[in-house]
Amino acid sequence: MYLSRVEIDSNNRAKTRDLTHLGAYHNWVEQSFPAEVAAGERPRHLWRIDQLNGRRYLLVLSEEKPDAEKLVTYGVRGTVMTKSYDHLLATLHDGQLLQFRLTANPTHTITKPGERQGRVVPHITIERQRQWLIARAEKSGFELVQNVSAEDPDGQPTWSFDIVGREWPELHRRVGQGVRLSRVTFEGLLRISDVATFKETLIKGIGREKAFGMGLMTVIPEA
Structure with a gap:
């Protein structure tokens, strides 16, 4: 690679x-x-x-x-x-703390009664976009780190990641009108929980629209 x-x-x-x-x-x-x-x-x-x-x-x-x-x-x-x-992949191990950057297309599927196939729509709010990443962490081989020393107004631990970019770039279709895709960039800290699965995540990406600049996560070891 x-x-x-x-x-x-x-x-x-x-x-x-x-x-x-x-x-x-x-x-x-x-x-x-x-x-x-x-x-x-x-x-x-x-x-x-x-x-x-x-x-x-x-x-x-x-x-x-x-x-x-x-x-x-x-x-x-x-x-x-x-x-x-390959050198980076070879150095990864379970429990390792990493800084990450991910640009992704957070979406969910809406299925109405009587429909055989649901409709994929983007998450719009910052909170929904954050929850989208949190929900995918475990099956992607990592866990998002929580700040144990910082608490939000409700007294709950806060996550050590942020959304640093939200855009709607255009994609031209060969047939029909162009569409705008939700492009969200996350940065923060994660800990590897399943190194084999995590390596697959780095290689294959996360989420939809990977052909159009979404899904690539990069990491560097936390100092």
Whole structure:
């Protein structure tokens, strides 16, 4: 596995004018693996957009190394970085405390009486979005850390994570009108409870719309 990053050339409007919706970013990621495209292969590549010190970055997790020239198509030359992800995976263990960042698409299914298939809708409120992550922690191989020294007004422990971004980027459909997807970014602390399951979570992602920049969780050991 490989984790790659490139700074998006946001100041070059002529270069990035095509990046108007999530499908364009998806295409950029896919075209960064020309050998897979030529072979007709479509492995899942997790990706997301990060912002750091006023700069925007494309982050990609993949089984194979991306083509650096393709990855810099809409990026700043000299900023492409690709590192092996296997070393990090090998250092993980049960009980380990990690800082995490996750961009995801929190949703739930509404099924009305008489319907055979429910309708997937986004969680709108911050509290519902937070509960969405809390509910998925155990089956994803981790537990979210609670602040034992800090209490909310009701006298309950508070969670050591926050929502640091909430957006509604557009996705253009080939058929019909475009849609806006709920994109929520979480940051905080977690503890690994099942390392095998947690590794699968890091590799496969969490939630829906993974092809369009959702689901990628990254972690670093807590100092």
